[in-house]
Amino acid sequence: MLGLGAALAGPRAAQAAEPAASAAPGEPRWLRVPKFYGRITARELGLVINTSDPYSVAVGEHYARRRGIPPEHVLRVQLPVRASLTTEEFRALDEAIRSQMPEQVHGLALAWTLPYAVDCNALTSALAIGLQPQVCANSCAATKVSPYTQYFGARPWLVLGVRPTMQIAARSVPAALALIERGIASDHTLAKPQPTPARAYFAATPDTTRNVRERLFPPAGPVPGVPALEVARVHSDSLPPMRRILVYETGLARVPSPLGGEWLPGALAEHLTSFGGQLDKPVGDGQMNILDWIDAGATASYGSVSEPCNHLQKFPHPQMLLLAYAQGLSALEAYWHSVAWPAQGVFVGEPLAAPFAAPPAAAASATTP
Numbered sequence: 330m331l332g333l334g335a336a337l338a339g340p341r342a343a344q345a346a347e348p349a350a351s352a353a354p355g356e357p358r359w360l361r362v363p364k365f366y367g368r369i370t371a372r373e374l375g376l377v378i379n380t381s382d383p384y385s386v387a388v389g390e391h392y393a394r395r396r397g398i399p400p401e402h403v404l405r406v407q408l409p410v411r412a413s414l415t416t417e418e419f420r421a422l423d424e425a426i427r428s429q430m431p432e433q434v435h436g437l438a439l440a441w442t443l444p445y446a447v448d449c450n451a452l453t454s455a456l457a458i459g460l461q462p463q464v465c466a467n468s469c470a471a472t473k474v475s476p477y478t479q480y481f482g483a484r485p486w487l488v489l490g491v492r493p494t495m496q497i498a499a500r501s502v503p504a505a506l507a508l509i510e511r512g513i514a515s516d517h518t519l520a521k522p523q524p525t526p527a528r529a530y531f532a533a534t535p536d537t538t539r540n541v542r543e544r545l546f547p548p549a550g551p552v553p554g555v556p557a558l559e560v561a562r563v564h565s566d567s568l569p570p571m572r573r574i575l576v577y578e579t580g581l582a583r584v585p586s587p588l589g590g591e592w593l594p595g596a597l598a599e600h601l602t603s604f605g606g607q608l609d610k611p612v613g614d615g616q617m618n619i620l621d622w623i624d625a626g627a628t629a630s631y632g633s634v635s636e637p638c639n640h641l642q643k644f645p646h647p648q649m650l651l652l653a654y655a656q657g658l659s660a661l662e663a664y665w666h667s668v669a670w671p672a673q674g675v676f677v678g679e680p681l682a683a684p685f686a687a688p689p690a691a692a693a694s695a696t697t698p
Contacts, residue, residue, distance in 0.1 A: 367483030389440030394577035512679025515595025525650030529576035539580030605632025629678025
């Protein structure tokens with residue numbers, strides 16, 4: 330079976346992945362994705378707090394308490410509170426994390442909204458897989474393939490030297506605390522069949538430049554082997570009432586407001602556009618900010634901080650995101666597994682949200698290669 334990370338890395342992205350044999354040529358089809366082993370939990374998560382930022386201190390301290398992050402996994406640093414770090418500021422932060430985080434830390438949560446970039450790179454990606462200065466010379470070019478897309482365990486730091494990273498970002502402290510509570514409330518909620526399945530909405534749009542992922546959308550209907558989940562393929566011009574939203578993916582410069590609907594705890598939502606990851610942009614200014622999804626009720630999102638062009642590899646693969654999450658991974662892991670070229674993309678949300686994860690008693694015997 331072909332790992333989807335390898336499929337995402339090539340210039341014909343989704344077409345290289347192994348499809349299910351049941352679909353007729355030209356019809357939507359499910360991809361066969363690898364089996365994932367284990368999950369990053371609070372015991373393996375590192376938390377970074379910027380003591381120069383009152384938001385970061387309030388949100389970080391609350392998150393550490395609510396998620397039970399081990400005290401030795403909490404690193405306090407001093408950073409400027411602005412959109413982008415300089416290369417020198419980034420290298421100092423990176424060195425502090427590498428030298429002070431214990432080896433058993435396999436993922437990172439950054440308790441702030443600003444900074445979110447290092448020049449043309451997203452900060453989350455620079456910390457996870459390394460700074461790529463060449464991005465600024467041609468931001469539409471291919472970038473480094475994330476090795477995490479081809480790794481299926483829960484110890485990426487020990488195996489790859491990679492710590493997938495997510496910012497606990499919101500527009501205010503109360504919004505961030507609500508975000509954290511949604512993540513906590515999501516845990517284990519979909520591990521068993523539900524009277525009414527959760528829904529993954531994939532919205533086609535008339536915006537041809539940003540609608541390139543439509544050909545990667547899965548077939549409508551129940552998700553094979555996941556009785557608590559079904560897919561709804563919709564069109565942005567005629568959206569139905571949105572119920573029990575767990576995933577919402579689309580491609581528009583601005584998604585019509587309000588972003589209504591019934592959002593489940595743990596919901597993932599994003600739109601393919603050029604500058605959705607510029608987290609300091611006010612509401613209504615230019616292209617839609619991914620924090621609008623957080624305001625609406627989503628628990629995690631993803632957007633680019635510099636012009637990426639519409640390479641499929643620079644945005645979450647719809648099926649990989651959905652199926653990794655449905656295997657019980659956290660929002661942090663599912664999003665990171667779905668993006669092959671993440672250099673320009675910022676990951677935001679509550680990292681540990683895991684609605685499909687088995688409850689602790691049921692997961693006690695699971696192995697983690």
